[in-house]
Amino acid sequence: MDNPQRVAGIDIGSRSIELVVLNGGSPEHRVKLPTTFDPLAQCMKLMDGVHVSTVVATGYGRRLFADAFDKLRVDVITEIQAYALGARFVYPDVRTVLDIGGQDTKVICLTAAGKVARFEMNDRCAAGTGKFLEFMATALQIPLESFGDFAMRSDRRIPINSMCTVFAESEATSLMARGERPENIAMGLHLAIVRRTVSMLRRVGFEPPLLFAGGVAHNLCVRFILEEHLGHTPHIPEDPDMVGALGAALHARQITAPGPG
Amino acid sequence: MASSYDEMWEKLNLDLGAHGGLLEVLGKFYGDIYLSQAGRLRGMEYLDFVLSEVHGLRIRELQEARAAGRKVIGTFCVFVPEEIVLAADAVQVGLCAGAEAGKDAAEKILPRNTCALIKSFVGFKLSRLCPYIESCDLVVGETTCDGKKKAYEIFSDYAPVYVMEVPQMKQACDRDLWRAEVLRLKGRIEEVTGRTVTPDKLREAIRVVNERRKVLQRLNRLRAASPVPISGRDVLLVNQVSFYDDPVRFTASISNLCDELEERVRSGEGIVPKDVPRLMLSGCPMAVPNWKLPYIIESSGAVIVGEESCIGTRSTRDLVAEDGETLDEMIDAIVNRYMRIDCACFTPNRERLDNIVAMAEDLKVKGVVHYGLTFCQPYAMEAFKVEKALKKVGVPMLSIETDYSMEDVEQLKTRVEAFVEMIR
Ligand code: SF4
Ligand code: SF4
Numbered sequence: 001m002d003n004p005q006r007v008a009g010i011d012i013g014s015r016s017i018e019l020v021v022l023n024g025g026s027p028e029h030r031v032k033l034p035t036t037f038d039p040l041a042q043c044m045k046l047m048d049g050v051h052v053s054t055v056v057a058t059g060y061g062r063r064l065f066a067d068a069f070d071k072l073r074v075d076v077i078t079e080i081q082a083y084a085l086g087a088r089f090v091y092p093d094v095r096t097v098l099d100i101g102g103q104d105t106k107v108i109c110l111t112a113a114g115k116v117a118r119f120e121m122n123d124r125c126a127a128g129t130g131k132f133l134e135f136m137a138t139a140l141q142i143p144l145e146s147f148g149d150f151a152m153r154s155d156r157r158i159p160i161n162s163m164c165t166v167f168a169e170s171e172a173t174s175l176m177a178r179g180e181r182p183e184n185i186a187m188g189l190h191l192a193i194v195r196r197t198v199s200m201l202r203r204v205g206f207e208p209p210l211l212f213a214g215g216v217a218h219n220l221c222v223r224f225i226l227e228e229h230l231g232h233t234p235h236i237p238e239d240p241d242m243v244g245a246l247g248a249a250l251h252a253r254q255i256t257a258p259g260p261g
Numbered sequence: 262m263a264s265s266y267d268e269m270w271e272k273l274n275l276d277l278g279a280h281g282g283l284l285e286v287l288g289k290f291y292g293d294i295y296l297s298q299a300g301r302l303r304g305m306e307y308l309d310f311v312l313s314e315v316h317g318l319r320i321r322e323l324q325e326a327r328a329a330g331r332k333v334i335g336t337f338c339v340f341v342p343e344e345i346v347l348a349a350d351a352v353q354v355g356l357c358a359g360a361e362a363g364k365d366a367a368e369k370i371l372p373r374n375t376c377a378l379i380k381s382f383v384g385f386k387l388s389r390l391c392p393y394i395e396s397c398d399l400v401v402g403e404t405t406c407d408g409k410k411k412a413y414e415i416f417s418d419y420a421p422v423y424v425m426e427v428p429q430m431k432q433a434c435d436r437d438l439w440r441a442e443v444l445r446l447k448g449r450i451e452e453v454t455g456r457t458v459t460p461d462k463l464r465e466a467i468r469v470v471n472e473r474r475k476v477l478q479r480l481n482r483l484r485a486a487s488p489v490p491i492s493g494r495d496v497l498l499v500n501q502v503s504f505y506d507d508p509v510r511f512t513a514s515i516s517n518l519c520d521e522l523e524e525r526v527r528s529g530e531g532i533v534p535k536d537v538p539r540l541m542l543s544g545c546p547m548a549v550p551n552w553k554l555p556y557i558i559e560s561s562g563a564v565i566v567g568e569e570s571c572i573g574t575r576s577t578r579d580l581v582a583e584d585g586e587t588l589d590e591m592i593d594a595i596v597n598r599y600m601r602i603d604c605a606c607f608t609p610n611r612e613r614l615d616n617i618v619a620m621a622e623d624l625k626v627k628g629v630v631h632y633g634l635t636f637c638q639p640y641a642m643e644a645f646k647v648e649k650a651l652k653k654v655g656v657p658m659l660s661i662e663t664d665y666s667m668e669d670v671e672q673l674k675t676r677v678e679a680f681v682e683m684i685r
Contacts, residue, residue, distance in 0.1 A: 060671055080679035104672075116683040118657075121676060 004053040007256055009248025010046065011082065012039055012061030015102030015130070015215065018245035019046045022253055030242055035061075040068050056252040058082035058244055077251050079244055080108055080119050086247030087211045088114045090237045095207040098197065098234070099243070100216035102130045105197060107204045120204045127163040128196040130216045135165050136189045139172060140182050147186060148221035154187035163196050187221070194225040201230070210234040213243040266317045269324060273395040280390055283362050284316060287550055294556045298492055300532045302525070304518030305495055311502050315549070319505065320392045326352050327396070332454045335397035337382060338405055339576040339602060340427050342595050345447050347466035347508070349454040354393050355504025356400070358382040359548030361665040363390055370415055376634040377664040378548065379412045386419050393505065394420060399453050401446070403427045405606040406639050423449055429608060431600060440596045447592075460588045467581045467591060473508045476515045477577040483522045485566055485624050488531020489539065490522050493565020494555040500572045501549045533564050538685055541624055543569035543617055543647060544632035545640050551665060554632055554673065561678040562685075567624045569617050570632075575602060578616070605639035613643065614650040621656045627684040629658045630677070657684055 003023070011018045014035060021029035029050070033042045039061050047055075047069070054073045057065040062076040079099075087097040088110065097108040105128050108119045122128055137147040158180065162168045172185050193216075201210075210232060216222055217240035227233050237243055270277060291312060311319070323333050332351040336343075337358065346353040361377070363384020371383055385391040394400070402413035402424040413422050425442050428435035447458055480499060484491050499518070503511055540563045542555070547570065555565055568574060581598040585591035603613035621629055631647055633640040641662065648658045659680040663669055 060675065078675050078679040078682060080675070081682045116679070119679060119683070121672070 003051065004256060006052045007249055007252035008050060008052040008055045009082070009245045009250065009252055010043065010055060010057050010065060011079070011244035011248060012043065012057060012059040012065055013101055013244070014060055016241065017042050017046060018242050019050070020242055020245040020249045021050060021052060022249045027246065027249070030239065030245070032241060040064060043068070054252040054256045056248040058248040075252070075255060077248060080106065080116060082244045082247035082251065083213065084108050084110055084114070084116050084247065085250045086243035087213065089246060089250055090243065091209070091211050091235050093209050094211045094235065096201065096210045098201065098210060098212045099214040100130055100197065101214040105129050105200065107200050107206070109205055109207065118204055120200060122200070127165060128193055130214070132165050132168070132193060133189070133216065133219065136168065136172065139169050140186060142186065148190070148219035150183060151186035151190045151221040152224065154181070154183040156184055157191060158184050158188045160188035160192045163192055168192065190221045190225060194222060194229055197226065198229045208232045212236050213240045215241055266320070269321060270392060273392050274389055275392060275395065276389040279362070279388060283360070283390055290550055290552070294494065294552050295498065301495070302491060302518060302521050304514070304521045307514040307518070308498050308502055311506055312498070316392050320396060322507070323352060323354070323396045332398040333396050334450065335394060335400040337409065338403045339571045340403045340405065340599060341401045341425065342443060342446070342599055343470050344463060344466040344581065344595055345443065345450055345458060347469060348458040348462040349450045349456045351450065351454050354397070356382055356391070356393055357501070357504070357548040358385065359551035359665065363388040371412065374636045375408055375412070376637045378546070378634060379408050381665065383412060383416055386416065397421070399423055401425060405604060406637070427606070429606065431607065436596065436600055439600055440592065443592060443596055460591065463588060463591050464585070467583060467594070469508050471580045471583065473503060473512045474577045474580055476512045476519065477503060479519050480515060480522070481567070481574065481577070483519055483526055486526040488529070488535045489533060489564045489566055490525040490531055492532055492559055493542070493568070494552055494559060497547060497552070497555055497568060497572065500568065504572070538563045538627040538681055539566045539625060541565065541567040541569065541621055541626040541629045542573070542632055543629050544644070545634045545637055546571040547632070548572060553665070553667070553670070554630070554661060554663065557670065557673050557677050558630060561674065561681050563681045566626060567620055569620055571604070574620065575604070605643045610643065614646060617647055618650055618654055621651060622654065626656065628680060629656055630680070631658055631660045633660070633662045635662050635664045
């Protein structure tokens with residue numbers, strides 16, 4: 001028999017899939033795999049050997065998961081709800097959640113009681129998302145993981161005006177042709193993404209404290225400039241990629257009836 | 262659909278291959294979105310039939326009307342007074358412009374940043390896909406938004422176009438202009454049809470169009486019940502069909518549908534449980550077969566109970582006063598009624614905000630989804646004001662901007678579902 005106290009949340013994003021297993025109140029297991037072209041196979045791998053009473057799926061593949069794992073008790077929630085729940089758990093005072101993931105950026109404002117009050121997601125283009133940084137890192141031939149550190153070594157700030165991935169690349173290329181240091185170009189690209197993020201935050205009605213989650217929260221340079229622009233130090237969770245899966249698991253706990261002892 | 266119409270379509274100079282493809286997609290789409298619904302009303306069978314014959318029987322009727330000497334007038338906007346057209350014994354059809362087919366052709370002669378509705382009507386004409394456009398003796402355009410205004414200039418190279426000047430404000434001088442325009446239309450319609458608009462004919466036309474509005478008002482009152490007795494997309498379909506079906510037959514059929522609905526409301530039966538969040542749509546018109554957003558909303562755990570749009574309450578809310586005796590008085594009644602339309606092309610447009618707030622409160626909705634077509638400036642601008650006005654009365658709003666393509670469906674689903682989670 002599956003332990004009713006044990007529940008899971010799975011976040012199937014466009015870049016990676018995260019799984020969090022909760023036992024009673026605390027996370028007991030967390031794993032992550034790239035999404036690849038076969039997200040379901042990846043989900044199978046993650047779920048292998050996991051015994052839980054309920055799974056809640058979130059992320060763009062949530063329905064796919066629910067349909068494929070119909071033998072389990074599965075529920076779905078959106079990323080918005082999942083991030084709100086997860087953020088609140090890791091940082092109970094949070095009022096605004098910023099998530100910059102692989103393919104989208106979202107801002108969620110919470111009420112003092114932790115309910116979603118407003119939210120916004122970027123539209124279908126990759127501008128201002130992790131994809132943008134990834135693309136630009138490749139263009140400058142810097143590994144994505146060290147792109148932020150690389151940008152921090154800049155010695156001056158040059159403006160990059162275009163937020164469109166294609167145009168920003170040609171801007172970067174022409175700067176390079178003019179002999180600009182690649183570190184400075186990298187800094188310019190980071191500035192562009194942060195400026196866009198800040199305007200999105202303000203539009204939705206940013207209120208501190210802010211929690212910054214999603215893959216891009218690992219990037220030191222984005223964190224640094226974001227803090228500078230907001231005049232507020234965002235809280236970075238220990239595991240910024242896991243907030244969605246954690247939130248889904250918390251929802252699973254909510255909907256699971258307490259077991260017999 | 263039977264190929265028995267092939268000959269007719271060929272005569273209308275349609276591109277038979279492409280047209281066949283369009284009908285196939287439309288049929289599949291309709292099956293998925295409409296026929297798959299549980300607990301549908303019997304009265305919707307009429308709508309299913311009309312839609313399955315949208316390019317068949319109804320087109321045949323139009324050809325028969327033309328053979329009998331009547332004219333067919335096409336329109337794109339609820340500003341064109343149908344009363345005048347009917348009084349001249351002509352048939353009016355609202356040209357739908359809700360599909361993406363023809364977009365590539367349209368983009369050859371229109372800027373890419375033109376709204377999907379305009380691209381659609383131009384594209385349908387260029388690709389020879391719409392038997393309605395091909396059946397029109399005259400297409401009446403209007404100076405509403407800049408996009409349409411300029412598109413009619415281009416469109417007139419391909420079809421007989423006549424443009425009415427719609428004022429931008431609602432002062433006394435604007436009313437004078439509009440009155441002159443209604444009379445100018447009357448003249449043109451009389452010329453095209455060879456018939457005279459007499460007081461008796463106009464009185465009857467006013468009555469016929471009012472009856473159709475009244476039955477749609479009745480439908481809107483009934484569907485507002487809790488639990489909700491009919492899906493929002495079914496009501497949208499009824500509104501869409503009202504633009505091209507025969508008005509008298511349509512009114513009778515919808516009246517039957519309403520009787521059935523009344524029964525359902527009385528027995529407290531709903532298509533969804535009472536606690537499913539009620540939402541209202543507001544914004545740009547959704548023409549056939551643009552069912553994308555309503556379908557997404559109603560598959561996300563919510564139900565639509567109102568459409569504040571031209572294919573919705575904007576076209577049915579106000580009646581033409583029926584107490585006019587002379588032709589002049591009747592024209593005045595028509596002018597007054599159409600000047601009340603709260604389209605975003607007007608400035609200022611305070612009425613629309615008031616109407617939206619009143620509707621949201623009457624219908625007891627949990628939220629409003631504002632729908633704007635990408636590149637539609639008038640409605641995009643007003644979306645901010647609508648959100649503010651609704652906020653004051655504590656109704657949350659989700660602003661969606663999209664077009665007819667399917668590539669953003671997953672994105673939209675997430676946003677709509679998150680909105681539903683938020684208001685639940
Ligand atoms: S939205 Fe305005 S321009 Fe468009 S059909 Fe309605 S009244 Fe006409
Ligand atoms: S949707 Fe907007 S831009 Fe398009 S025709 Fe209507 S008013 Fe004009």
